[in-house]
Amino acid sequence: xxxxxxxxxxxxxxxxxxxxxxxxxxxxxxxxxxxxxxxxxxxxxxxxxxxxxxxxxxxxxxxxxxxxxxxxxxxxxxxxxxxxxxxxxxxxxxxxxxxxxxxxxxxxxxxxxxxxxxxxxxxxxxxxxxxxxxxxxxxxxxxxxxxxxxxxxxxxxxxxxxxxxxxxxxxxxxxxxxxxxxxxxxxxxxxxxxxxxxxxxxxxxxxxxxxxxxxxxxxxxxxxxxxxxxxxxxxxxxxxxxxxxxxxxxxxx
Amino acid sequence: xxxxxxxxxxxxxxxxxxxxxxxxxxxxxxxxxxxxxxxxxxxxxxxxxxxxxxxxxxxxxxxxxxxxxxxxxxxxxxxxxxxxxxxxxxxxxxxxxxxxxxxxxxxxxxxxxxxxxxxxxxxxxxxxxxxxxxxxxxxxxxxxxxxxxxxxxxxxxxxxxxxxxxxxxxxxxxxxxxxxxxxxxxxxxxxxxxxxxxxxxxxxxxxxxxxxxxxxxxxxxxxxxxxxxxxxxxxxxxxxxxxxxxxxxxxxxxxxxxxxxxxxxxxxxxxxxxxxxxxxxxxxxxxxxxxxxxxxxxxxxxxxxxxxxxxxxxxxxxxxxxxxxxxxxxxxxxxxxxxxxxxxxxxxxxxxxxxxxxxxxxxxxxxxxxxxxxxxxxxxxxxxxxxxxxxxxxxxxxxxxxxxxxxxxxxxxxxxxxxxxxxxxxxxxxxxxxxxxxxxxxxxxxxxxxxxxxxxxxxxxxxxxxxxxxxxxxxxxxxxxxxxxxxxxxxxxxxxxxxxxxxxxxxxxxxxxxxxxxxxxxxxxxxxxxxxxxxxxxxxxxxxxxxxxxxxxxxxxx
Numbered sequence: 001x002x003x004x005x006x007x008x009x010x011x012x013x014x015x016x017x018x019x020x021x022x023x024x025x026x027x028x029x030x031x032x033x034x035x036x037x038x039x040x041x042x043x044x045x046x047x048x049x050x051x052x053x054x055x056x057x058x059x060x061x062x063x064x065x066x067x068x069x070x071x072x073x074x075x076x077x078x079x080x081x082x083x084x085x086x087x088x089x090x091x092x093x094x095x096x097x098x099x100x101x102x103x104x105x106x107x108x109x110x111x112x113x114x115x116x117x118x119x120x121x122x123x124x125x126x127x128x129x130x131x132x133x134x135x136x137x138x139x140x141x142x143x144x145x146x147x148x149x150x151x152x153x154x155x156x157x158x159x160x161x162x163x164x165x166x167x168x169x170x171x172x173x174x175x176x177x178x179x180x181x182x183x184x185x186x187x188x189x190x191x192x193x194x195x196x197x198x199x200x201x202x203x204x205x206x207x208x209x210x211x212x213x214x215x216x217x218x219x220x221x222x223x224x225x226x227x228x229x230x231x232x233x234x235x236x237x238x239x240x241x242x243x244x245x246x247x248x249x250x251x252x253x
Numbered sequence: 254x255x256x257x258x259x260x261x262x263x264x265x266x267x268x269x270x271x272x273x274x275x276x277x278x279x280x281x282x283x284x285x286x287x288x289x290x291x292x293x294x295x296x297x298x299x300x301x302x303x304x305x306x307x308x309x310x311x312x313x314x315x316x317x318x319x320x321x322x323x324x325x326x327x328x329x330x331x332x333x334x335x336x337x338x339x340x341x342x343x344x345x346x347x348x349x350x351x352x353x354x355x356x357x358x359x360x361x362x363x364x365x366x367x368x369x370x371x372x373x374x375x376x377x378x379x380x381x382x383x384x385x386x387x388x389x390x391x392x393x394x395x396x397x398x399x400x401x402x403x404x405x406x407x408x409x410x411x412x413x414x415x416x417x418x419x420x421x422x423x424x425x426x427x428x429x430x431x432x433x434x435x436x437x438x439x440x441x442x443x444x445x446x447x448x449x450x451x452x453x454x455x456x457x458x459x460x461x462x463x464x465x466x467x468x469x470x471x472x473x474x475x476x477x478x479x480x481x482x483x484x485x486x487x488x489x490x491x492x493x494x495x496x497x498x499x500x501x502x503x504x505x506x507x508x509x510x511x512x513x514x515x516x517x518x519x520x521x522x523x524x525x526x527x528x529x530x531x532x533x534x535x536x537x538x539x540x541x542x543x544x545x546x547x548x549x550x551x552x553x554x555x556x557x558x559x560x561x562x563x564x565x566x567x568x569x570x571x572x573x574x575x576x577x578x579x580x581x582x583x584x585x586x587x588x589x590x591x592x593x594x595x596x597x598x599x600x601x602x603x604x605x606x607x608x609x610x611x612x613x614x615x616x617x618x619x620x621x622x623x624x625x626x627x628x629x630x631x632x633x634x635x636x637x638x639x640x641x642x643x644x645x646x647x648x649x650x651x652x653x654x655x656x657x658x659x660x661x662x663x664x665x666x667x668x669x670x671x672x673x674x675x676x677x678x679x680x681x682x683x684x685x686x687x688x689x690x691x692x693x694x695x696x697x698x699x700x701x702x703x704x705x706x707x708x709x710x711x712x713x714x715x716x717x718x719x720x721x722x723x724x725x726x727x728x729x730x731x732x733x734x735x736x737x738x739x740x741x742x743x744x745x746x747x748x749x750x751x752x753x754x755x756x757x758x759x760x761x762x763x764x765x766x767x768x769x770x771x772x773x774x775x776x777x778x779x780x781x782x783x784x785x786x787x788x789x790x791x792x793x794x795x796x797x798x799x800x801x802x803x804x805x806x807x808x809x810x811x
Contacts, residue, residue, distance in 0.1 A: 030651060042653060054655030061651045091649035120668040127678065138685060142692045169669075176667060190531045191561035191583035199531070214533060214581070215563055228531050239667060 053083035069205030114171025188228035192217035286379030318344030387489030410446035514544010530621035710747030734779035
């Protein structure tokens, strides 16, 4: 009990400390309108210390200000993977959809449900529930005793939570299987071939659902439900490296 | 002195005479009918101990058409005589056949064998169908480079003999690739008893080549008793000259890609008959027939305005003589479309004519919309005037320090794609299963204590048997009786679920009905007598064999 109280005090203290934090040079640069410097410094910070949802969403804002819609959307979407309720990322995506001309598929009910927690948290919760339910069933048998009332309650609770986790896992999986269009002038192709006939234009920053890959192309579905093929290099999966890929850089041989 | 010299000369002459090796041979029968089996026996007598002859099959070179195989040697390790038995089959043509002179290689000596002559005559009465025989099934015609020729060797049983096995098939086929496709398959009923070995030949160059096949079949007389071992081997050999040509260039169509044989277009299938525009479907064309199916190059199918065609992997079923050509088709237009036609030419080696195979197109209904004009402008200038404008929300002020420590990390790899996560869970689950299994097993043992008791008793009786045998070898009767009594008490206690020390002779009689009472008396007296009276151990002498037998009987009951 004492340790729990100490932990609580530590958390409150750390939250309080967060309020009077030091403003970093990148933030200063961002507020001055020097977005390129902000991007560079936040990127360096991400490479050195890893990313957080706040850092990614801030980076997304700076990228958006520089007019790089694809990179900005990637940053915001990845920020939402880490924290599905990150306010900066959510605001950025709303702004991009409303004023920026980008499109994003409307979330399904499972995706909306899944956005309550992160994909990993759903999985950890489901795993924990599975193990609790399994142990509740197995342990009394191993001890050759009948299960007590508490055991039954815990078992039912764990199984209920496990069932509740299922749509979260499904939704998290489909959220991760989306991609952002990274090229400026891209057209959705009819066939996955070099000379595939263009169907529709998709803009940089548009979010698409991905399907099966074939012949160096990926079958995608756009926000308005159109299905076609995009080259694998024209999109970047949301579940990817920490920072957006640099598409101008040639791949190592 | 003169007498001594004379006897020395005589001895030397005798030795010289003895040093000459004597080789004789015998063919049974002396004169054979064409294709008739025969036996050849070569007897060798030498002045040295011979042992076994080596590499006889390589040394002996039977004439063309004759099959000959060393079937055994009669050799004694301390003898200067050796007998070599060969089984053979006479050639199919009449005449005199001579096996050229060859050398028998023994460990200590090389002994030459003079030429051996076999007369083959049609005048000999011989019923060919009575004997087991080998037949080569191969078409008699001109073959073509790249063609797949299917042949077979029929090992047919006769009225007096059955074929029970075959082995050692060797082939020499210059200018051909040779592969056995099935071995020792039963013959069709109309051919009678026997076996069939199928093979495939493919000529790789033109000209005249020779195919040579040889092997051995194991045969059995039909009148051999069921449990008798009347098996013997019989060699067979075939030599066939084959003429190979290239497929004629005259009249060869441009779309001929190496297909030689008789083929037919079986069917065309699509994986989905109502695809959307842009949705790939799989087109599978099934070709059947006999010929070089696996050497065919898939016909090229160019894309057109209705279809984009992509290469796809293909499979072939060997057993059913089928070949699949698989293509991925992507429809470009909606509506009722016909799949692209597949055509190619084949060459029939029997008629020596080219023919064309065509897979007929099938109709596919493509749903969806026709491709619209490319519209790279995301803001739609033709949007209705009354459409509700989207509200610009604006960006929020960045808070890069935000983020709970638990959420810090990289979004690159989710837990769901982590092998360590799933493997550790799998490991835990396996451990739980193992633990459950162990607990169930231990519970079962606890519920059935007789299992453990009998297991322990088995171990003690086994050890006591060894100890008793050891004591018997040493002549220690007291130790022998003690081991035996201990084993009997433990074993009986396990069977009666009682204490070992409480086991009496009466209990032993219950466990081992019919056990001789005097034997038990003697064993117990010898084992425990010294506790009660000195010298009691000398009373009587129990039968040790009977005691050991008793222990083994008890062991079998546990």
